[in-house]
Amino acid sequence: MLDDLESDKLKRSSPRQYFYDLVLGEDSSQESVYEGTSKSLVQDIINGYNATVFAYGATGAGKTHTMVGSSEEPGVMVRALNDIFLAARQLSDSVDVEVTMSYLEIYNENIRDLLSPSTGYLELRDESRGRNVQVTGLTEVSTNSTEEVMKLLHQGNKARTVEPTAANETSSRSHALLSVLVKQTMRSSARDIRRRARIKQGKLFMIDLAGSERAKQTKNQGKRLQEGAHINRSLLALGNCITALAGGARYVNYRDSKLTRLLKDALGGNCRTVMIAHVSPAAIHREESKNTLMYADRANRVTNKVEQNVLDVNYHVSQYRDMIGDLKNEISRLRNKMGNSEHEKTTDEETPSITRGSELRILREKIVSAFKEQMRLRRKLMELDSHLLGLNIAAEQQHAIISHWESRNNKLYKVTKDSAQRRSSTDSQVDEIETEDSTEEHEVDDITVQQAWTELSEISKEQERYAEMRAITERELESCRQRSASLEDELPSRINSDEERELLALMLRVHELEADKMMLQSERLVKQHELRRRELLLLRYDRQRQISDEIITRQRRIMEDGKMMLPNDLQELYIMYQQEIHAAAYNDSNLVDLSVSSMLFNNRLPPITRSDHFDTVDDTRIPSSSTDSDWEFPLPAIPEPREIENVMGPTVRPLVSPSVFFPPISNSASNKIQDNKLRRVASENFMNLSKNTRIGRLLKG
Numbered sequence: 001m002l003d004d005l006e007s008d009k010l011k012r013s014s015p016r017q018y019f020y021d022l023v024l025g026e027d028s029s030q031e032s033v034y035e036g037t038s039k040s041l042v043q044d045i046i047n048g049y050n051a052t053v054f055a056y057g058a059t060g061a062g063k064t065h066t067m068v069g070s071s072e073e074p075g076v077m078v079r080a081l082n083d084i085f086l087a088a089r090q091l092s093d094s095v096d097v098e099v100t101m102s103y104l105e106i107y108n109e110n111i112r113d114l115l116s117p118s119t120g121y122l123e124l125r126d127e128s129r130g131r132n133v134q135v136t137g138l139t140e141v142s143t144n145s146t147e148e149v150m151k152l153l154h155q156g157n158k159a160r161t162v163e164p165t166a167a168n169e170t171s172s173r174s175h176a177l178l179s180v181l182v183k184q185t186m187r188s189s190a191r192d193i194r195r196r197a198r199i200k201q202g203k204l205f206m207i208d209l210a211g212s213e214r215a216k217q218t219k220n221q222g223k224r225l226q227e228g229a230h231i232n233r234s235l236l237a238l239g240n241c242i243t244a245l246a247g248g249a250r251y252v253n254y255r256d257s258k259l260t261r262l263l264k265d266a267l268g269g270n271c272r273t274v275m276i277a278h279v280s281p282a283a284i285h286r287e288e289s290k291n292t293l294m295y296a297d298r299a300n301r302v303t304n305k306v307e308q309n310v311l312d313v314n315y316h317v318s319q320y321r322d323m324i325g326d327l328k329n330e331i332s333r334l335r336n337k338m339g340n341s342e343h344e345k346t347t348d349e350e351t352p353s354i355t356r357g358s359e360l361r362i363l364r365e366k367i368v369s370a371f372k373e374q375m376r377l378r379r380k381l382m383e384l385d386s387h388l389l390g391l392n393i394a395a396e397q398q399h400a401i402i403s404h405w406e407s408r409n410n411k412l413y414k415v416t417k418d419s420a421q422r423r424s425s426t427d428s429q430v431d432e433i434e435t436e437d438s439t440e441e442h443e444v445d446d447i448t449v450q451q452a453w454t455e456l457s458e459i460s461k462e463q464e465r466y467a468e469m470r471a472i473t474e475r476e477l478e479s480c481r482q483r484s485a486s487l488e489d490e491l492p493s494r495i496n497s498d499e500e501r502e503l504l505a506l507m508l509r510v511h512e513l514e515a516d517k518m519m520l521q522s523e524r525l526v527k528q529h530e531l532r533r534r535e536l537l538l539l540r541y542d543r544q545r546q547i548s549d550e551i552i553t554r555q556r557r558i559m560e561d562g563k564m565m566l567p568n569d570l571q572e573l574y575i576m577y578q579q580e581i582h583a584a585a586y587n588d589s590n591l592v593d594l595s596v597s598s599m600l601f602n603n604r605l606p607p608i609t610r611s612d613h614f615d616t617v618d619d620t621r622i623p624s625s626s627t628d629s630d631w632e633f634p635l636p637a638i639p640e641p642r643e644i645e646n647v648m649g650p651t652v653r654p655l656v657s658p659s660v661f662f663p664p665i666s667n668s669a670s671n672k673i674q675d676n677k678l679r680r681v682a683s684e685n686f687m688n689l690s691k692n693t694r695i696g697r698l699l700k701g
């Protein structure tokens, strides 16, 4: 017993090391805390990334002081907002910037809007199957004034639940989350088809957590005690998420508290996150300080994959916007004429009605036919745009085939401007290779890549042809627009009967309907192209993953042959990789379609045995058992599907053999099928484009 106590004492007194990016003392100024921890996040937000900074620690340790501060010594929230406004002002004139903010608190597991506290408790909703968490009805204020932000923050902080406790005179009894969204829209010239209208947005979360507390120390009772229990429960959930993420767990439970649901992205998603851990030097807070230091150390080991949020809106959206804008201008012009015609009703009454009637009929016919012509040209432009985009996708697919071929032949792939020139140079490379190695597989490979280059060069010619047609159509539309405008100018002085006004109203309605129709068409087209683009992206990512798998396999083989010791950190990485592959197969089944998720599941860890040890079933390579390996540190065993089934639910079966789409890279036979498949899809898309679009038929006609 004594021994136990002694060893416990020894353990408690032995120093422990924790690692952090920065340590600041109690005398550090607010400015140095901000500069050392959060200032760099502002530029990330401007660059379109998500970021979070949160203050963690025991009650009374100084979290609110760091995050909120006072008017004399403002904290991180105010300083970051100030810097965001400064940075936004320095952006170029071609960018529209919108800054919106919201401020909420989680008190006793209820969400309150701090910018509109009277609205009561708000609901938390999972959108896109839990990928996006939203607070319904939360006030979002759009502002670009620092003064207004200060006022809003002050107002929000006043509404926050703060009570005196034995540990802190002004103890925050809630978690406060300030969210700032910076949205930038790049203005693009409507006439330049190569430009893209891009939207970049970055979101910054700044969080002042309630402090963890021990009932014994705070001497809280009744309501305070209940609040403390809620605070501790949500902080425990946060700690569990951090521990799971730091350990590379395949499943992280964010659902235990509203705090972790809201912080899901900040903790393990697309977000740069800073944790400011507050520790008190007081002996009474020893246990709390130890916990805080431990969690901060773990959080330091969590690696998030951060991506820029650039919504690459296809350039033709701006084209549509311009067309719809044109139509709207015409609508308002016609409306004005309707108004004017009311006043001019009496002035034109002396004109003989028979002459006027025939003149107006002619004018009306001219206006109607000019309008019809305009609409025809607009539709033609849209179809040309759609076709051009389709050609771009088809070209991308051919590039994917070529890059895959070149990577297999150890050639660095570079896209040159002149694909025809590229093609001829590749033809000679192909010839050389053919003379060196004339196996059947290589011949099929080479034929595939030659066909890809041929199609690419045809696509490139088509692109040029369509771009030319587009330029001509645009010129025709411009002159037609001018003709319509001058015809409409003749209208006000001539209209004075109800019949004529009715005609004008009818034309107005037609214009309005055309504008609505165009809006719907543009939305549909954008969605279609986005889908096609994502499909292509999936293909590319899988290719990259296959190459990585191949590299790992070969490296492992070299290590195995050389009987090299496997370092522990590498072993951990293998385990993480394995978990990641399985987690992706199960958790992401709702992100991509079932066949893709099955594909991920079926492509397990790269095999460690030689290719001649592989059993082949239905063209899918299955690694044989690694138990006979002479490794000193055996590599982690790959769980059989049945084992996983017990833990994670039923196994996802492939709809089609994934190897048909994504064969192992070193399996030439499968690659041949893959290339042919990809080439067939690309070529079908290309054919369909020509066959199915109106412009395709028009051109043929």
Ligand SMILES: Nc1ncnc2c1ncn2[C@@H]1O[C@H](COP(=O)(O)OP(=O)(O)OP(=O)(O)O)[C@@H](O)[C@H]1O
Pocket (backbone or CB within 6 Å): 026, 057, 058, 059, 060, 061, 062, 063, 064, 065, 066, 168, 170, 171, 172, 173, 209, 210, 211, 212, 278
């Ligand atoms: N670095 C500092 N310099 C000066 N005063 C500080 C500093 N840190 C904290 N304080 C003061 O200590 C008191 C407690 O700090 P604060 O309210 O920020 O703690 P907290 O961690 O937010 O506590 P709780 O979790 O209970 O809300 C406040 O009066 C605050 O002004």
